[in-house]
Amino acid sequence: MGALASPYDRKGTGVHEFAGKVAIVTGGASGIGLATTRLLAARGATVVVAGIDKSEIEQLGHLVPEGPGEVAARVVDVTDEAAVRDVVDFTVTRYGGLDIVVTAAGIQRYGTAADTTSEEWDEVLTVNLKGCHLTVRNTLPHLRARGGGAVVLVSSVQAFVTQSAVAAYTASKAALNALARSIAVDEAGNGIRANAVCPGSVDTPMLRAAARRFSDGTEAGERELIERWGRTHPLGRVARADEVAEAVGFLAGDRAGFITGVALPVDGGLLAVAPVVLP
Numbered sequence: 114m115g116a117l118a119s120p121y122d123r124k125g126t127g128v129h130e131f132a133g134k135v136a137i138v139t140g141g142a143s144g145i146g147l148a149t150t151r152l153l154a155a156r157g158a159t160v161v162v163a164g165i166d167k168s169e170i171e172q173l174g175h176l177v178p179e180g181p182g183e184v185a186a187r188v189v190d191v192t193d194e195a196a197v198r199d200v201v202d203f204t205v206t207r208y209g210g211l212d213i214v215v216t217a218a219g220i221q222r223y224g225t226a227a228d229t230t231s232e233e234w235d236e237v238l239t240v241n242l243k244g245c246h247l248t249v250r251n252t253l254p255h256l257r258a259r260g261g262g263a264v265v266l267v268s269s270v271q272a273f274v275t276q277s278a279v280a281a282y283t284a285s286k287a288a289l290n291a292l293a294r295s296i297a298v299d300e301a302g303n304g305i306r307a308n309a310v311c312p313g314s315v316d317t318p319m320l321r322a323a324a325r326r327f328s329d330g331t332e333a334g335e336r337e338l339i340e341r342w343g344r345t346h347p348l349g350r351v352a353r354a355d356e357v358a359e360a361v362g363f364l365a366g367d368r369a370g371f372i373t374g375v376a377l378p379v380d381g382g383l384l385a386v387a388p389v390v391l392p
């Protein structure tokens with residue numbers, strides 16, 4: 114008997130887990146979103162990336178290996194509903210439908226509840242939460258038209274636990290988990306699953322920017338702080354973006370066919386540990 118075709122097999126048999134599927138990934142040109150774009154495309158999906166940063170979008174061709182899945186990209190601000198609608202229309206017109214929606218666009222700002230201004234609050238909540246809602250609102254009709262699909266919202270462990278001075282961010286992520294549950298409940302009858310992925314610290318441009326800000330600004334200082342953050346995770350390090358993309362890809366695919374409404378930590382054990390150590 115010949116070997117079974119693996120859903121991960123890029124060359125061998127040409128059988129790919131996401132062959133024939135069309136995905137939109139917001140924030141898909143950097144960090145976790147980029148790793149997700151690469152994973153979905155490597156496993157056969159056609160991926161349309163929607164990101165706000167023109168230079169990231171222009172670099173994308175160099176960052177995603179050729180085939181088997183096609184990758185297209187558009188400069189889109191997810192807080193602009195007309196722009197979101199345009200990229201969705203582009204996707205459906207060009208590729209004939211939509212099966213998978215991943216929202217990885219997000220921003221981090223710092224401030225306690227006492228010192229976060231309403232401008233900062235609105236900025237974070239608008240990108241991290243409203244941006245996801247606008248994406249979902251404009252894509253769900255197309256998933257329904259396909260008879261079903263999968264939505265994966267990239268949330269954070271900060272939906273459950275909170276570091277200091279991230280009031281708006283942690284609130285946005287907790288709300289995102291609730292939004293995933295809400296979509297799961299409301300769309301189950303349409304064959305649509307919705308889940309959240311909750312990463313701990315992940316080595317991405319966002320984390321590096323934070324490390325630069327809170328270290329002495331040198332490369333060594335930045336690296337040392339990321340390692341220090343890594344040691345707070347029981348596995349002793351921060352995640353790679355592709356490790357988070359694995360969870361996103363799993364939840365986006367048919368192997369997760371009976372999983373909906375969950376918030377899956379991908380956190381090296383961070384949420385499992387109580388910071389009380391026996392002497």
Ligand code: NAD
Binds near residue numbers: 140145190
């Ligand atoms: P990143 O900065 O590398 O990627 C974020 C992407 O979102 C970028 O491509 C950026 O251009 C895009 N973006 C920002 N605002 C946008 C907007 N208005 N419209 C469209 N695109 C926009 O950071 P990342 O770490 O990959 O973050 C991805 C997601 O993962 C975010 O939601 C973040 O909150 C979450 N997350 C990150 C970590 C971490 O440690 N890196 C941990 C937990 C959760």
